[in-house]
Amino acid sequence: MAKPGYGKRSAPNQLPRTRADFALLPARERYVAGFVDHLPEGAAMSVKQLAKQLPLYGQQAISSALTALSVAGHLRRVRCAVGTGDKMRWVFRTFWSRTAHDNEWWQAYLTAEHAAHTVSPAPEAPAADSASPPWGPDQEPPPPASEEPGTEQGLEPTPVPHQRTPVQAPDSLPAPPVPALRPSEAGPSPAYLALARLGHEDHRLPLSADDCQELEAQAAEWLARGVSVDYLVSALTAGLPAKVDTPLGLVRRRLTDKIPPRIPTTPSTAPGTPAPPHRILMECTDCGRPGQPEALPDGLCRPCRTTHHPDTDETPAPPTEAAQIKAHMTNLRGLLKTV
Template identity: 40%
Template structure:
């Protein structure tokens, strides 16, 4: 049964990074963060989703690492991740890369604060990136809130309500170009002079001078989707909610041949994986 999102989720302080190329990746086109993004989820899932949402990309979100930073065991976290996958908040994928002439798999877990259906995930992960809507009033409100917080973070940059409204559209352009709240605050507050005579003019000048460039279109990356629970690849049609038929309970179990084949794939993956890698999200 769904329940209200807990107000005090664990804080993602000092959470480790995965090795380069692994770990969390944020899905594009998410709605701005609010206080009730996961209110439709049970308490445990909402708490874990809130924690994942606030982690940086490339954070190690393997079950073992999450269990060290959250008040849940590995089994509980594994079940919660499966439930988040079914609810449309994450998908686990892999893509082949070649390093020093050796083929390897690079693993990611895509996370979306905004719940997506299977059709959206299928389109995104096969390279058909869904269109990203233009900045909405909600996005502009986030921009206003960041501007209003500047004075609490750095008193020299205190702005009035009218000044926040006048600068709101300029700040919203930062989010439209891929910046997050922390990056905007850092750009406004770093390296301040000892005395700021006119906070409004100073912030307005920085918003224009430090505006990030327009993101350049990149060729879509195609991923092979794997089951969130067992990490086995499967055809897109057989993965509903990110889970294969077996992990959804559609079959009683694996045959001996299937178990041997699965173990063989795991051994092959371990042989091609560098021995020095730790904390990979697999």
Template identity: 45%
Template sequence: MAKPGYGKRSAPDQQRPKPDDFQNLPPREAYLASLIDQLPENAAMDAKTLAKAQPLYGQQAVRSALNELGRAGHLRRVRRRIPPAEGETGTRWVFHTFWSRTARDDEWWAGTLEGDVTPEAAEPAAPEVSEDVVRPSEAYDVLARLGLRDPRLALSAADCTALEELAGEWLARGMSPDQLSQVLTAGLPEQVHSPRAFVRRRLTDKLPPDRPVAAPSPRPRSMMECTDCRVPGRPEALPGGLCRGCSGRDRGAEPMPTQTQIHQVRARVEEMRAALRG
């Protein structure tokens, strides 16, 4: 919140919030407009504070976006002179940023603020602060960009941090960042009063089941068999893929001829020699 006498003031006679309130604005301006529209009265609206309140844009980008929102008719910065309090001297000024969800032209702004507006005070540029850049997680990035897909779900940096773990669980269960964004932004109601609570509810209620763990493939129930005769056996019993019988290791030496067989062979040899001499 801004200091007393400063900050956001809602302009009168605004239309009720609608999903397409900022659809004609560029994505950056639409995102920040949706965020500003949800801020309470008297909330700080300087570039430095708004840069810290959301995860996408730094001070310079926010400052440029505020200028564009002013040109589009959504805001005016005003300083007002107020009488000094009792015991005080000199002139006191308070600074407000009037915000209108409904875009207004210059004539409307002049008529609405007539009598209370003096030329805008130049806001001093806030010094840039050099900080280490920490790359956000994929889940945080998905949440931070929801407001670009639909301004109704513009989340602050604190919102993204609070919901980061839930969103990360979706990604861990196989959901791609784009699929997660589609689930969170699909079928939104006409008005989302609390983007953080709405996104948390969807992340919780629609959480997909754990990815099934692939069952280990059963070891094949197989047994080696002899390459030749196909007799089955354990590997150690079939060296070279052959059983003992087919490898010849169980065959003994050739049997010795009998004496009768020897005499028959000798007699046959003598007959052949006699025939050759005759």
């Protein structure tokens, strides 16, 4: 079996299994097709693994048999990009069909598979909509609460006694603004603590509480740009003159002149950015060249198709060009493994 996500995938619209399956294929292709057809879902489909399980043929013979089965319309190989960001990798899958299909069927099926991977899932309905009401099926729902106490059923409003706890505002009304707390009430911020550490790190920068509160906004801008508190303290205390007459003015000047640059957020790491759609690329069964399904009829690229069908109008590639193409594809496959 292959790793989860890899290996064999059965295509739909297959006829029931009979003894006459693959009867029109040559002996080698019929032998390989019968073995592959009985493999479970997710089984390893690489040439090396199949050669280990089929002792009658080697890797080269198995590769040629798979190419012939692709031309006959029984299989297609694809690669799918899964994951996001640095964790994205290519997953190789082999779609198998006991019933042979033409290029148009495979193209439509792989296009539908690509669309299924790119469509984002529909948002789930909120749980509150499906929740059952608090009253029973034979009970009537309670009447809506009136906006003012004592006005229900024509009653006169009654004065509400003084409460120590404030009444909670309705959800429809905006919440009153919360007054900002001073550092002494809400606790000192990291920027305030960094400024307060300057006098302890170097006696030439003693800042008072009012000085720290005055410079707190500038120091907070440093921390907002991704630096740590230790970096801020070391940047403000590095290279001080022998005597500092006005510590407040010196720290203010350094906070302005030595502020670090703002690092732009890349689209792949920006919060709230939707993940890129998963791509599905079909690859040549013979050489592994990726491409769209319409560009790989019979599951083969143009050079491989010309080699296996010499009676076509396409001229075969020269030996030097074919060697360059194979070297280029080997390099691409090596780069894909490092992603």
